[in-house]
Amino acid sequence: MTGGHFDLLIRGGDLADGTGAPLLPKDVGIAAGLVTILPAGATATARRVHDATRQVVAPGFIDAHTHSDQTNLNGLGEAQAHAAVLQGVTVEICGNCGDSAFPGHYRDLAAFARAHAASGRANHLVSLVGHGTLRGSVVGHANRAATAQELAQMCRLLDEALTAGAAGLSSGLIYTPGSYADTAEVTALAAVAARHRKPYVTHLRDEMSHVDAALDEAVRIARDSGAALHVSHHKTAGTYAWGGTLRTLPHLERLRAQGLDVTCDVYPYTAGSTALAAMLPPWAHDGGPQSLLARLRDPAARAGMRAAIAEGVPGWENTVGNGGWDRISVAGAGRQPWLQGRTIAQIAAERDAEAIDVVAELLLAEDGDVTIISHSMREDDVQRVLSAPFSMIGSDGVPKPGLPHPRWAGTFARVLGHYTRDLALFSLPEAVRKMTQASAARFGLTGRGVLRDGAPADLVVFDPATVADRATFADPLLSPVGIRLVVVDGTVVVEEGTVTAARPGRVLAC
Ligand SMILES: [Zn+2]
Numbered sequence: 001m002t003g004g005h006f007d008l009l010i011r012g013g014d015l016a017d018g019t020g021a022p023l024l025p026k027d028v029g030i031a032a033g034l035v036t037i038l039p040a041g042a043t044a045t046a047r048r049v050h051d052a053t054r055q056v057v058a059p060g061f062i063d064a065h066t067h068s069d070q071t072n073l074n075g076l077g078e079a080q081a082h083a084a085v086l087q088g089v090t091v092e093i094c095g096n097c098g099d100s101a102f103p104g105h106y107r108d109l110a111a112f113a114r115a116h117a118a119s120g121r122a123n124h125l126v127s128l129v130g131h132g133t134l135r136g137s138v139v140g141h142a143n144r145a146a147t148a149q150e151l152a153q154m155c156r157l158l159d160e161a162l163t164a165g166a167a168g169l170s171s172g173l174i175y176t177p178g179s180y181a182d183t184a185e186v187t188a189l190a191a192v193a194a195r196h197r198k199p200y201v202t203h204l205r206d207e208m209s210h211v212d213a214a215l216d217e218a219v220r221i222a223r224d225s226g227a228a229l230h231v232s233h234h235k236t237a238g239t240y241a242w243g244g245t246l247r248t249l250p251h252l253e254r255l256r257a258q259g260l261d262v263t264c265d266v267y268p269y270t271a272g273s274t275a276l277a278a279m280l281p282p283w284a285h286d287g288g289p290q291s292l293l294a295r296l297r298d299p300a301a302r303a304g305m306r307a308a309i310a311e312g313v314p315g316w317e318n319t320v321g322n323g324g325w326d327r328i329s330v331a332g333a334g335r336q337p338w339l340q341g342r343t344i345a346q347i348a349a350e351r352d353a354e355a356i357d358v359v360a361e362l363l364l365a366e367d368g369d370v371t372i373i374s375h376s377m378r379e380d381d382v383q384r385v386l387s388a389p390f391s392m393i394g395s396d397g398v399p400k401p402g403l404p405h406p407r408w409a410g411t412f413a414r415v416l417g418h419y420t421r422d423l424a425l426f427s428l429p430e431a432v433r434k435m436t437q438a439s440a441a442r443f444g445l446t447g448r449g450v451l452r453d454g455a456p457a458d459l460v461v462f463d464p465a466t467v468a469d470r471a472t473f474a475d476p477l478l479s480p481v482g483i484r485l486v487v488v489d490g491t492v493v494v495e496e497g498t499v500t501a502a503r504p505g506r507v508l509a510c
Pocket of ligand 1: 233
């Protein structure tokens, strides 16, 4: 194609094509939304030329794990809506941890896609179907097994959504109402995903002291259903599980050697983030959010929750019991923003109050909607998961008001800067592969994730010498440095750190 004419020519850069192959000096031409790889210095012309000297040209990053289902629909603002694309993310995989926007909030994938089309997106979105969402819409929020009829209805809804183009089934087995399901229920649903050759993606029932048993359950579900298994944000968190990746990763490696298709994603931080309500035992949620608030008003029920946290409940991941309230800080509390950034233990000490009472008052004041950050992991575990050849990068971004976890705005730049360049945990082409081809293959994004002739022109150009995250727990939405250009389907959506007016993004069907 030397001598061709392009809409955009990216000249003089080093190509990391997404496969993990070594960097190669190549020019990249884009015409009609598609990529042409050119020899370095090819004599092509273009309407616009980007000089990529000393820069890396890579496929657009695919964020394997987000909770950004409605980020640009719910008025959270530009910084939240664009935090991913400003890092070079051209596809976000949402609908994770058992929670999707359909069927429920939106009737189906088509309605979800229409809402995003109407609102306008810079980058693409792909959604899984949440098991908790399916269960909530069919069974409600009751703490009981699904009837055969209800399970059949969940399977029908899942089948429809996968046929329409959802990327797989997700579960979040620490979250109600998904946590009320037994293994057989999830296996039946995973079998529907298997028929579509789509993965079963799971936030394990326990990522702390019982992580090995929870992983065994996931493997059983995959084996019995025939679905590929993807472990979300793999970690071994809480003081009792620190070092646990020394067991879980070799275990996953052995399963892969035996032929099980199992992968995982990971974010590059030692802190997690979730809902404050998830710190309370499952029975506290029985009946749904209003029932939880009623129990929080009841001193006897509060005492029961305090005892459950102190003593544990079989089958329940007890985050606080695995760490303590001094590791849990408030991330988002819309009506009491002055509490954001402080730990529950600090607030309790200041008020001379019991932690459970602080938690109850906080949830009651915010109608149950409080996000937290949990400083629960150890750095060596995080690095081990990042380094695993079968792990890919997912931010687990939870775009929420307040001081959300910095991973939403920092993950990809942090892996490229801190972990790849500064710590040399892996090579740059390998880092790019974990952000592109690996996720595209896992979630069935045909044609994306590798820069080759004829591929959709989703790409990112960054400066490997300076790329770095700036988002912190105190200033969590600061965009990274070093991202020069982001292109979605041939249209420039970010240049030199600024989002352009173009909105070529859409909900993709898989
Ligand atoms: Zn999760």
